[in-house]
Amino acid sequence: MIGRLRGTLLDKQPPWLVVDVAGVGYELEASMTTLVALPAAGETISLYTHLTVRDDAHLLYGFLREQERTMFRALIKVNGVGPKLALAILSGMDEGAFRRCVLDDDIKSLTRLPGVGKKTAERLIIEMRDRFPHWEAPEAALLDGGEGEPPAGSPRDTLADAEAALVSLGYKPTEASRMLAGLEGEPSTEAMIKAALSRRMAG
Template sequence: MIGRIKGTLEEKNPPQLLVDVNGVGYEIEAPMTTIYQVGDVGKAVLLYTHLTVREDAHLLYGFISKEDRTLFKELIKVNGVGPKMALAILSSLDADQFVGCIHAEDASSLVKLPGIGKKTAERLIIEMKDRLKDWSGVSTALPLEAAAGLEPEINANADLEAESALIALGYKPTEASKLVNAVKGQANTSEELIRLALKSLSRK
């Protein structure tokens, strides 16, 4: 099992990262809460990982903190919740926010996430509540205000990249387009557009 990856960030294509470790490039699927924090391409990066082995692929998932990885592992144990849905959950809510929804039995917030209907939300609350009763994780999400002050370089393809990332996370193309269009012009990079789009869901 690959439990940790430490190397150089070569590419950032949400929700996927490419990390070079001594000349070997590892493709790593990551939630947006991790992608917001890994830093710029060319910088050193450390990710806590989880390897899923399927008949047709070996998939590596990476997280900025052990707490996020722990929550991911707990999520994929829930019936009907696979890795893709778990990534979507952790992209839309940081770990502490999700745990807060579970403890508060806030199904209305969970059903806003892609692929989660009322029954799945109720199942998450029922199955996760006992597992997370002693949760003591620390939120790892970078505050929106802090990110806004970074003044990122303008990316002409940011809108399309943001839509593609949301679709990869499980949103339907029409939903992804609607979310991005709602925040279009408010940011210069795909990462920031995704952040604003996902943040807008929590306000509805």
């Protein structure tokens, strides 16, 4: 099991990133919450990881904070929730916001996330509620990302990358386009995605 990686961030194309560790490039998938908090390519980073082994692939997921990995591992134990949906949930809200939704029976906020219908939201609330008392309540707020956004590419490339990332999370192309409308002035793909997800959750 690969539990943690420390190395140089080579590339960041949401939701994917590549980390060089002693000459080996590890490709990981991460939530937007982690991606927007990462520095620019070329910087040293340390990530908590989770490895999923399937018949056709070994998939590695990266998390900036151990609490986010803990949440991811709890989510994929819920009936009907796989790694893709777990990352979509963690991209739309951090652990603190998700915890509040579960404890407050806030089905409406959960169903704003891609792939989460009413039945899934109800299942998340029922199966996750009993696990939270054993966790320290996280202090982070909804999508409270880090600083240090990387330099922007061309506006068209940034918009296309942001739309592709949202589609990879489970949003339909037309929905992703609506979420990104008017955000062309954001300085980077990650900033654009962060703003789009914040708008979606506030909507």
